[in-house]
Amino acid sequence: MNVILRRLGMALLILFLAGPAYAQIDTAAREAYLVDATTGTVLLDKDGERAMPPASMSKIMTVYAVLDRIRQGRLSLEYTLPVSERAWRMGGSKMFVEIGDDIRVEDLLRGVIVQSGNDACVVLAEGLSGSEEAFANELNRLADDIGLRDSAFRNATGWPAEGHVMSARDLAHLAHRLITDFPDHYHYYSELEFTWNDIRQSNRNPLLYRNVGADGLKTGHTEEAGYGLTASAVQNDRRLILVVTGLESQRQRAEEAERLMRWGFREFENFELFEAGAMIEEADVWLGASSTVPLVAQNDVLVTMRHAAREEMTAKVVYDGPIAAPLQAGQQIATLRIEGPGIAGHEVPLVAGVDVPPAGYFQRIYQKARYLLLERQ
Template sequence: MKRYTRFLFALGLAAGLSGAVLPGAARAAATIDTQASQAFLVDFDTGAVLLDKNADELMPPSSMSKLMTAYMVFDRIDDGRLSLDDKLTVSEKAWRKGGSKMFVEVGNQVRVEDLLRGVIVQSGNDACIVLAEGLAGSEEAFADLMTEKARELGMAKSTFRNSTGWPDPNHLMTARELAILAKRIILDHPTHYHYYAEKEFTWNDIRQGNRNPLLYRNIGADGLKTGHTEDAGYGLTASAVQNGRRLILVVNGLPSMQARADESDRLLSWGFREFDNYALFKAGDTVDEAPVWLGAEETVPLVIPSDLKVTLPRSDRNGMQVAVVYDSPIPAPVPAGQQIAKLRVTWPDGVPVEVPLQAGTDVEQLGPFGRIAASVKFLLLGAP
């Protein structure tokens, strides 16, 4: 048995193949700098990282942490424990809270949907507290639930101490985990995502515009949330779609609102311009045939279990290679579905993507006389 690598094609020869989702993420080397203290740009479909600057560094997320507040409310609505028409009472604590406000009044009852708009569009600290107290009894208890939910979502570093992003030395997130949260909002709660694209909301006769500057620029932005404190600087968790391709961007530590708007625009535009997604295979496609040792069939089809799409720099598309790697020959018996090979995708200066290939059919082992005949053939002619 020997390690066997068979090159199938370069990208230019695979134009007829199509797919949808990459079952593993590629990392593209960043070729752009940014004045943001932390920055993370990722392709929504493939998980390919286009830009990573201190993306795993803990930082104050300021109002970007309200993404988790809204996610918690969306969860309650979608599992039936809460309705958009339910009303929650405004406490004195919520009414007195400073910073950005929805301007709810103490003692009033406010619909959950209005509170959500107050959180998402107006970045209302008061609306966050009303929701937190209504769902968990206290803001502190709600913050504990936020941290618990973060762990469930794979956000191992994020810790919440309040529902608003109000400065606290232990209220911290990372740019990467904000991007994870943004993706989960879009995937898990698609019927509620539209709130993030609303440009204004009026409550108590006070009209406020969405602080997300990208909503007012023609780049396909449809969310998500800004943040700002003196310690954190100006930040934004954003998502945009162009030609059916979605990117998620997180930046933080920028010096001004204008810098936040311009830098976010520049980085997203760069990601759309310099990179693209290339569909290679659909789930169930036979990628190659591998020889079988002592099997009732001479070969077994190598099948890809999931659709395969890769993100790579447009300048590298002609340098991409796709190869199948396995130990040859495959010893029988071979059960259908067994992982027996890998598909490896490489391109200049990129980290290779590897995905499993499975046996497409069962291949039984030869009977005793068949094995004897195969062994004689091996002695005479060598391995298949």
């Protein structure tokens, strides 16, 4: 803590921590989005909010919807669904289901995740919603619920269709939600191969084979969309999520995704500013049994920045004060506002660290008299 400015109206705690502004890395991807999953800091954003055809990457949404039903108890991994002729006839990537088969949901999920099976997607859509169109409507409702802003679904597969779009930002957000909402099922995304109907297929995610800590998620390719990838990797307990689109070949997709992922881990780091429960500052209290109250964060306060960046970031504790008693421990009464190169107004709520009951009668008279004296000086 280098500087502390205290006033009745506002207190500011300024920490000197960062350095030169973040330099964007060039990429051949048409759209690219790289985010630290812990802090939410965006490390790279190239047209990340532009709606574009996601191809098979939209299958992540299909998987999310299936897992959401399992979480609600409306479905189980052992439940079986029938294969229609329409599902069997689906082109593109296939699980190679057979007409009339009843297939377990778990096997269908692996067919979607590992093999990118369009046929498996249709079996799930028809079995759960009656038709693929009805399932797409369900995807749109669910997308609204989880905060996808630039996405619209017309089918379960990502097959080219007018109006079937997602943004790179939405894909990254969806990947993060799937990882955090369904940790017991995320392991399917790291399976390297899956065999169905005596046909063994390898996982198409190139980063799973490149020693970067990758554990998911999904490739995509159509003529319009180009080659894309939504990927996540973990190194030293730090997770990054990357989306790239519009690349020209499988090789370029693999090399560019690896390069950007390694750059994110190499150039940036998460720094802990404060531990959960540690006092960050004291706020003035009006007519309380105590004249101040400790301000604490309920969770660890982390920030993602470049290794070389240490002197330009500021963290300010802001509150309207003095704060009137009584106060309860855990009551939000202030905000920690973090700003700097690459960090746009990140705010952390701060709460009272202890209870502050109202002052007694004589204590209130003393505090009011002291306040009047200070006002006259």
